[in-house]
């Protein structure tokens with residue numbers, strides 16, 4: 301197991317978040333990953349990061365000398381939202397780990413950190429969108445996300461906060 305450190309992201313981490321948005325946007329290993337510039341030029345994806353950090357945004361960085369993974373969430377509006385939108389008070393998350401560091405528990409740790417942070421911020425739930433064929437679905441299901449709607453080939457999933465804790 302690598303010695304990986306976890307910390308909240310800073311404004312300076314924006315470029316890494318944008319790079320990893322490309323990884324999350326085109327998750328299939330057999331397809332070319334868009335660059336940060338390409339995802340930021342696509343309004344369908346740039347909305348996940350434009351103006352970051354906005355109030356209420358939260359991002360975690362996993363690093364081993366250099367960043368190796370990240371996950372973040374933000375809220376959207378009925379008028380302007382991404383693929384995994386459920387409600388204006390439910391943030392949607394995005395997550396990606398660099399290819400050479402996957403399947404080592406880093407994504408799971410980031411996800412747990414985002415869930416904890418969203419609970420601390422008082423959000424009622426977290427949502428996400430995941431392609432039906434993406435094995436990340438099993439990771440989400442294992443921490444309590446449940447499918448709510450299928451849009452095209454992707455599932456919107458939600459995990460409600462456990463207020464009994």
Ligand SMILES: CC(C)(COP(=O)(O)OP(=O)(O)OC[C@H]1O[C@@H](n2cnc3c(N)ncnc32)[C@H](O)[C@@H]1OP(=O)(O)O)[C@@H](O)C(=O)NCCC(=O)NCCS
Nearest residue numbers: 324327396397402403404405406407408430435436438439
């Ligand atoms: C999804 C992602 C963030 C998970 O990060 P990770 O560090 O690899 O995840 P972990 O090692 O913590 O957990 C992996 C779990 O996810 C699932 N999983 C993720 N990728 C998998 C794969 N290629 N094959 C099988 N299971 C996979 C499994 O349930 C696995 O649990 P296990 O190792 O106990 O079997 C990472 O695979 C990634 O960046 N993928 C490309 C981008 C992406 O798809 N982002 C999500 C878009 S919705």
